[in-house]
Amino acid sequence: MSETNYSEIFIANRSLIDAGSSPVMSALRDRAYDCYTRYGLPGTKVEEYLHTDIGAWFGPDWGVNLKRVALPVNPSEAFRCNVPNLSTQMHFMAGDSYLKKDGQPSLPDGVLCGSLLELSESNPDIVSRYLGTLADMEKPGIAALNTMFMQDGFMVYVPRNVQIEKPVQLVSLMTDAVPMLACRRILVVLEQGASLKLLLCDHSSAGSQCMSMTVTECFVADNASLEIYDLEETSDRNTRVMECYVSQQRDSRVMIQNLSLHNGKTRNSVFSCFKGPGASFEVNGIAITDGQQHVDNFTFVDHEATDCESRELFKYVLDGQSTGSFAGKVLVRHGAQRTVSQQTNRNICLTADSRMWTQPQLEIYADDVKCSHGATVGQLDEKALFYMQQRGIPMKEARMLLMLAFLGEVIDRIPLDSLRARLLGLVELRLRHGQSRCEGCGVCK
Amino acid sequence: MSTSEKDNRLVRELSDEKYRYGFTTDVHTDIIDRGLDEDTVRLISSRKGEPGWLLDFRLKAYRHWLEMPMPQWAHLDIPPIDYQNISYYADPTVKKKEGPKSTDEIDPQVMKTFDKLGIPLEERLALSGGVAVDAVMDSVSVKTTFKQTLAEKGIIFCSIGEAVKNHPDLVREYLGSVVSYRDNFFAALNSAVFSDGSFVYIPKGVRCPMELSTYFRINAQGTGQFERTLIVADDDSYVSYLEGCTAPMRDENQLHAAIVEIVVLDRAQVKYSTVQNWYPGDENGRGGVYNFVTKRGLLRGVDSRLSWTQVETGSAITWKYPSCVLQGDGSQGEFYSVALTNNWQQADTGTKMIHIGKNTRSTVISKGISAGHSQNSYRGLISVGRNATGARNYSQCDSLLLGSDCGAHTFPYMDVRNETAVVEHEATTSKISEDQLFYCNQRGIPMEQAIGLIVNGYAKDVLNRLPMEFAVEAQRLLSVSLENTVG
Numbered sequence: 001m002s003e004t005n006y007s008e009i010f011i012a013n014r015s016l017i018d019a020g021s022s023p024v025m026s027a028l029r030d031r032a033y034d035c036y037t038r039y040g041l042p043g044t045k046v047e048e049y050l051h052t053d054i055g056a057w058f059g060p061d062w063g064v065n066l067k068r069v070a071l072p073v074n075p076s077e078a079f080r081c082n083v084p085n086l087s088t089q090m091h092f093m094a095g096d097s098y099l100k101k102d103g104q105p106s107l108p109d110g111v112l113c114g115s116l117l118e119l120s121e122s123n124p125d126i127v128s129r130y131l132g133t134l135a136d137m138e139k140p141g142i143a144a145l146n147t148m149f150m151q152d153g154f155m156v157y158v159p160r161n162v163q164i165e166k167p168v169q170l171v172s173l174m175t176d177a178v179p180m181l182a183c184r185r186i187l188v189v190l191e192q193g194a195s196l197k198l199l200l201c202d203h204s205s206a207g208s209q210c211m212s213m214t215v216t217e218c219f220v221a222d223n224a225s226l227e228i229y230d231l232e233e234t235s236d237r238n239t240r241v242m243e244c245y246v247s248q249q250r251d252s253r254v255m256i257q258n259l260s261l262h263n264g265k266t267r268n269s270v271f272s273c274f275k276g277p278g279a280s281f282e283v284n285g286i287a288i289t290d291g292q293q294h295v296d297n298f299t300f301v302d303h304e305a306t307d308c309e310s311r312e313l314f315k316y317v318l319d320g321q322s323t324g325s326f327a328g329k330v331l332v333r334h335g336a337q338r339t340v341s342q343q344t345n346r347n348i349c350l351t352a353d354s355r356m357w358t359q360p361q362l363e364i365y366a367d368d369v370k371c372s373h374g375a376t377v378g379q380l381d382e383k384a385l386f387y388m389q390q391r392g393i394p395m396k397e398a399r400m401l402l403m404l405a406f407l408g409e410v411i412d413r414i415p416l417d418s419l420r421a422r423l424l425g426l427v428e429l430r431l432r433h434g435q436s437r438c439e440g441c442g443v444c445k
Numbered sequence: 446m447s448t449s450e451k452d453n454r455l456v457r458e459l460s461d462e463k464y465r466y467g468f469t470t471d472v473h474t475d476i477i478d479r480g481l482d483e484d485t486v487r488l489i490s491s492r493k494g495e496p497g498w499l500l501d502f503r504l505k506a507y508r509h510w511l512e513m514p515m516p517q518w519a520h521l522d523i524p525p526i527d528y529q530n531i532s533y534y535a536d537p538t539v540k541k542k543e544g545p546k547s548t549d550e551i552d553p554q555v556m557k558t559f560d561k562l563g564i565p566l567e568e569r570l571a572l573s574g575g576v577a578v579d580a581v582m583d584s585v586s587v588k589t590t591f592k593q594t595l596a597e598k599g600i601i602f603c604s605i606g607e608a609v610k611n612h613p614d615l616v617r618e619y620l621g622s623v624v625s626y627r628d629n630f631f632a633a634l635n636s637a638v639f640s641d642g643s644f645v646y647i648p649k650g651v652r653c654p655m656e657l658s659t660y661f662r663i664n665a666q667g668t669g670q671f672e673r674t675l676i677v678a679d680d681d682s683y684v685s686y687l688e689g690c691t692a693p694m695r696d697e698n699q700l701h702a703a704i705v706e707i708v709v710l711d712r713a714q715v716k717y718s719t720v721q722n723w724y725p726g727d728e729n730g731r732g733g734v735y736n737f738v739t740k741r742g743l744l745r746g747v748d749s750r751l752s753w754t755q756v757e758t759g760s761a762i763t764w765k766y767p768s769c770v771l772q773g774d775g776s777q778g779e780f781y782s783v784a785l786t787n788n789w790q791q792a793d794t795g796t797k798m799i800h801i802g803k804n805t806r807s808t809v810i811s812k813g814i815s816a817g818h819s820q821n822s823y824r825g826l827i828s829v830g831r832n833a834t835g836a837r838n839y840s841q842c843d844s845l846l847l848g849s850d851c852g853a854h855t856f857p858y859m860d861v862r863n864e865t866a867v868v869e870h871e872a873t874t875s876k877i878s879e880d881q882l883f884y885c886n887q888r889g890i891p892m893e894q895a896i897g898l899i900v901n902g903y904a905k906d907v908l909n910r911l912p913m914e915f916a917v918e919a920q921r922l923l924s925v926s927l928e929n930t931v932g
Contacts, residue, residue, distance in 0.1 A: 047518075334850070349864040352831070362855040363520075364874050367846035371874040377829075377861040378868070 006058070007037060010148050013066050020068040021151040022120040025185075028132040032147035035137035042140035051325040051357045052267050052296040054142070057239050062181035062211050064149060071095050071175060088169035088199060089113070091154060095174060095210075096182040098152050108162050116153035116185055126157055130189050134217040134245040136271070142241050146183055146215040153185030158194035158224075167197040167416065174204035174212060174238060186216040190224035190252075197227045197416065204234040211239040218245065220252040222276065227255045229419065230268070233426075236291060238264040243271070250276030250305075257414060258285035259423065260295045261430050269298040274308040274336075285314040286410045288430050289322035289354075296325040303336040303366075310340075315410050316347040317403055317431075318354035327359040328373070334365040343373035348380060348406060380406075400431050466562060467694030467724060472554040474537040474583065474665045480529045483507060486637050489534050493606050493640075496613060499620075506626035506636030513630045519764055519793040520822040520854055524698075526735070531700060533638040535583035535665040555587050562691060564660045566590060576656040576687065576914065577602055581672060583665050584640030591655065601646040602657055605673055608644035615646055619677050623706035623743040623770070631702040631737040631764070635671050642672035642703065647682035647713070656685050656912055661701075663692035663723075663734065669700035676706070678713035680746065685716040687915055690759075692724040696732045698761060699724075703738045711746030711773070716754070718911050719767075720919050723759035725926075730789025730818075733761025740767035744776035744802075752779040753796065754910045756919040758926045761790060766824065768797035771805035771833075778807040781907040783919070785900075785926050786819030786851070795825035795856075800836040800866070809840035812904050815851035816927060822854040829866040836866040844874040845903055847896065847927070897924035 010017070010033060018026045041058055042049040065071075071094040089107070091114065092099040098115035112119050112126070120127040135143040154170050174182060190196055204210055220226050232240060240263060246254055258268050272281050287295035301310045316324040326345045347356045360373040380402045388398035407427055414420040477488060486507050490500040515523075537555055551566070559566050559580050566580055566588045577591035579602065586604030595602050601612060608616050626636035643659040663670050678684055692699060701723060709715050717740075726733025736759070742751040753767040769778030780796040798807035807827070815821040821844065829836045844853035855872045877899050885895035901908070901920055908916050 337849070347861075349861060349866075352864050354864060356859075356861045358859045358861075358870075360855075360857060360870070360872070362844075362872060362874055363852070364844070364846070364854060365852045367849045367851070367876045369846070369874060369876070373855070373870075373872050375857070375859060375870045376868060377859060377866060379864060 006145060006148075007033070009064065016066050017149060017151060020066065022117055022124070024120040024124045024128045024131060025150055027128070028147050032137055032144045036144035036148060039138070039140045039144065041142070041145065046140050048298055048327065049140075051323070052294070054241060054267060057211065057241065057265060060179060062179050064181050064183065065095055065097070066151075068097065068151065071097065088167045091168065091170045093154065093170065093172040093184065095180060096152055096184050098154060107164065110159035111162060111164065112155060112157035113168060114155065116155040116187060117151065119155045126189070127155070127187065130217065130219055131187055134219065134247050135215050135243065136245070141269070142213050142243055143215055146185060146213055149183040150185040151183070153187070155187040156196060156198065157189045158191060158196050160191040161193040163195040164197070167199050167419070169199040169201065171201045171203065172212070174208050174210035174234065179209045180211070182210065182212045184212060184214040186214065188216065188218040188226065190220045190226055192221045193223045194221070195225040198229070199419070200228065200230045202230070202232040202234055202240065204238045208235065209237040212241070214242045216242070216244040218247070218254070220246065220248045220254055222250045223252060225253045227415070229257045229259070229414065231259045231261065231423070232266060233262045234264065235262070236264045236293065240266045242267070243269045246270070246272040246281070248272065248274050248276065248279040248281060251278040252276070253280050255282045256284070257410070258283070258297060260285070260287040260289070261426055263289070263293055263295060265294045267296045267298070271300045271302070272310070273302040274305045277305045277307045279305070280309045282311045282413070284312065284410045284413055286407050286427070287316045287324055288407070288427070289316070289324060290319035291322060292320070293322040294324070299328040301330045301341065303330070303332040303339045303341065306336055307338045308336070310342070312343040313410055313413070314345045315407055316356065317350065317407065318347065318356060319350045321351070321353040323355045325357040327361070329361040329363065330371060330373070332364040332366050332369055332371065336366045337368040339366065339369045339371065341369070341371040345375040346406070347377045348403070349377060403431050404428055464694060464724060466691035466722065468561070469693040470554050470558040470664050472537045472552050472558070472664070474535050476532045476535040476665055476668060479532045479667060481531070481533060481638070485533055489638055489640065492534060492536070493609070495609055498617065499609060502621065502626070503637050506633050509627055510630065510633035510637055513633055516630050519824070520820065520856070521762055521764060521791050521793050523735070523762060526700060532665070532668045533671065534640060535668040536585045537582045537664060538585050538587055551587055555582060558582070558662065558664070559660070562660065562662065576658045579604060579643040579659045580662070581641050581659060582662045583668055583670065586641040586643070595653070598651050598654065599648040600651060600653055601644065603644055604641040605644045605675060606641050612644070612646070615677065616644065616675065619675055619706065619708050623708060623741050624704050624739050629739060632704055632739045635673060635702050635704045635739070639671050639673035639704065642674035642705075644674070645676040645684065645686065647678045647684045649679045650681045652682065653684040656687055656914070658687040658689065661688070661690040663699055663701065666695065666697070669702065672703045674703070674705045676715060676717075677708045678710060678715050680711040680713060682713045685912060686718070687912060688717070688719045689722070691722050692734050694724050694727070694732065698733060698735055700735045701737070705738070705740040707742035707751060709742060709744045709746060709749040709751050709776075712748045713746055714750040715742065716752045717742075717767070718915055719755040720915050720922065721755065721757045721759050721763070722922060725759045725790050726761040726788065728788045730761070733790070734759065735762045736760035737764040740765065741770065742768070742778070743770045744773050744778060746773045746776070748775040749773050750777045752781070752910070754781045754907060755783070756907070756911070756922065757782065757784040757792060757794060758922045760792070763792040763794050765794045766796055768799070769807060770799045770801065771807065772801045774802040775804045776802055777805070780809045780811070781910045782811045783814070783904040783907045783923070784811070784821055785814040785923060786816070786821045787926050788817040788819060790819040792820070793822040793824055795823045797826040797828070798838060800829045800833040800838070802833065804835040805833055806837045809838070809842070810906050811842040812907055813842070813844040813853055814847065814900055814903070815844065815853045816847040818850045820852040820854070822856060824856040826858040826860070827868050827870070828860045829863050829868060831862045833863050834865050836863060838868045840870040842872040843903070844872070845900065846874065846876045893927070897927055900927060
């Protein structure tokens with residue numbers, strides 16, 4: 001489909017879209033449509049999308065579930081997450097619909113957690129204060145298109161000084177046999193001093209040719225703390241486009257981990273902005289690819305306020321004919337003194353047919369700063385391989401150990417012990433057998 | 446003289462020192478009318494008495510240029526340039542329709558100009574084993590020294606106009622072979638209207654006994670300079686080439702769009718050093734040269750080497766990416782750069798290392814220094830092709846910020862298509878350490894000198910690569926360009 005087709009579908013089905021969603025969401029659609037017609041989807045001529053043709057990804061005739069047809073998935077049967085010692089608050093989405101599940105443990109007073117559609121109807125004041133105010137639609141990207149078609153999604157609202165100790169987990173599953181475009185929206189709001197750990201798991205049943213388009217908006221107020229672990233374990237035929245926007249106030253802390261363990265084509269964009277001084281932001285990622293897979297991570301960190309710190313670490317292991325791209329931009333604005341920023345991207349190409357692009361960028365308009373970036377593309381250390389073989393470790397095992405150690409640096413940054421152990425296990429499984437399966441939910445098999 | 450008068454005099458001297466090459470020379474210059482069309486291209490070609498094939502090359506380039514948009518991707522704010530308001534050819538050597546020129550007949554004013562710039566055009570004045578100079582003023586080469594001495598070794602060193610007449614086969618073989626006229630907007634413009642630059646040919650197995658140097662001077666008002674330089678180093682040869690440039694202080698912006706092409710054959714080695722000191726404009730950002738230059742070397746031969754060293758202190762706007770195409774197996778490219786911007790200067794500079802051959806190596810060391818309200822960007826590409834087995838790159842880009850109103854930016858691109866490649870990039874941005882300044886101050890070194898000292902130390906990796914004559918000049922330039930950055 002072309003860009004115009006989406007405009008046409010939107011115009012023709014506007015009433016259907018509105019009927020399946022809430023007035024708060026629908027209020028944003030006119031402006032979204034206007035922005036979409038002006039900027040459209042990005043092609044490879046746009047600097048931020050040089051190696052990922054998002055426009056072409058939207059080309060196939062994906063079906064959009066405008067009529068809100070319920071997908072035949074029973075969450076209590078389908079999802080069982082057996083991460084040892086990882087007790088989470090589980091929520092589920094099938095395609096782009098939030099699935100209700102009985103027996104959710106209760107959350108502290110004032111916390112809102114669940115379907116964005118329902119919460120925008122029951123708490124329109126809160127949702128309208130935040131939804132759509134951070135996602136930048138005034139540029140080529142998916143924010144406008146997502147806003148045009150969004151009907152449901154997920155939302156967490158944590159009031160002032162409430163700490164949610166137990167991680168909240170959202171499992172999103174693509175199961176449909178027909179090619180489908182799921183349009184998801186996630187809203188995370190942390191009031192002053194609140195804290196939240198959010199685990200996002202993206203799965204798809206093998207063979208399902210689907211595309212997910214997710215826009216996440218995170219508002220982190222003074223002194224609040226947010227951790228997001230975004231794990232993708234889909235299939236070769238899955239396409240994922242994700243844009244995550246973060247706004248941070250004074251002394252807040254945000255950590256995002258983007259883990260692409262198995263995918264088809266993926267583009268993750270993270271936009272972060274420091275609105276208050278003393279805040280810290282960390283975004284890390286790993287990508288393990290083979291076959292024809294493609295992973296593109298883009299980050300943009302905007303240092304508007306003074307005394308903030310940002311750290312980035314992205315590591316890729318590319319096998320087969322897979323391609324990887326990393327572009328990270330750090331902007332230190334005039335007056336954002338005492339900024340500390342560090343960005344690292346390290347990559348290993350395992351085959352002659354794999355290809356890596358990397359593009360770390362610094363744009364600095366303040367003088368009292370300490371900014372650095374580093375990027376490398378290389379192979380496993382021959383000497384280390386030789387050393388291990390000398391000591392009787394077979395070549396294959398030695399390579400595996402080195403790769404695990406290489407990726408382990410990212411995983412080690414996860415503060416949650418049980419999750420760290422579980423993810424390390426998943427990475428090892430992926431490296432050993434070419435493909436890992438979470439084994440938590442039976443559906444992917 | 447009272448102390449305050451003495452101080453004032455010192456201050457005046459210092460501020461005069463800022464750009465000591467800002468004078469103009471009153472010399473009769475034949476300038477063609479402003480404007481650019483096919484007739485201008487034909488006129489330049491006929492003035493230079495060029496053969497038909499070269500005119501065709503120019504016309505093709507001109508027609509291609511018409512279809513090209515001005516590049517917008519650089520991190521620069523370039524005011525619109527009226528290409529019809531520039532004169533594309535200015536000849537200061539024409540003596541009111543008099544007979545043929547010989548070196549003896551150089552206008553004494555022109556001679557004086559180069560003397561004042563510290564470029565001796567008299568061979569006897571040069572230091573023993575010194576530097577052979579091709580002096581270019583506006584569009585014409587006024588004199589090339591030591592031609593005879595070099596010719597004895599078979600080395601050709603002359604202006605490109607002369608080379609077209611005397612060595613047409615060589616020029617035809619290599620001109621445009623590294624930078625095609627289709628390469629970019631400014632390359633197309635240069636290919637259409639280029640005037641004198643230098644031509645160097647080092648024959649097989651010859652080690653050039655002296656440094657070769659071209660000195661570019663813009664003098665005439667309302668003109669641009671579009672020189673073209675071509676260096677061919679045949680098998681097993683060696684040459685070190687220096688380039689210097691200055692321009693008068695004017696309120697208008699003058700355009701300098703040059704092309705430098707270097708072909709390096711088997712096991713040959715070329716060292717290309719530049720001290721770029723075009724007029725940078727005044728402290729309010731008025732005037733200054735727009736320096737939009739395409740420089741590229743094609744390392745065709747096995748084990749060939751090319752090293753770019755540049756010290757960029759001048760120009761209002763710099764758009765320059767000296768690059769290496771590493772085609773020959775085992776070839777090596779190097780790029781060492783210091784770019785200093787002050788006041789309202791803007792620089793977007795860096796390099797491209799294109800690894801094509803096997804076991805190719807490249808090193809990039811870039812040191813950016815921004816002061817005042819200037820913007821200084823490093824932009825580089827490391828590309829490793831599919832067949833470039835064993836390619837190795839190391840890049841280091843450091844930026845130093847002096848003052849809270851300037852900007853330092855880094856835009857490195859890496860594209861790796863071979864699994865045996867090792868590509869490393871590091872970049873840091875920071876300001877001068879307070880501790881270092883305090884230490885200097887404590888020992889009686891004033892702030893301004895201390896900054897000069899630290900900056901020179903910071904740029905040492907690159908300055909050390911320069912030939913001796915240039916290194917001294919470059920160090921002085923860095924200190925002078927940094928004056929008044931403390932405040």
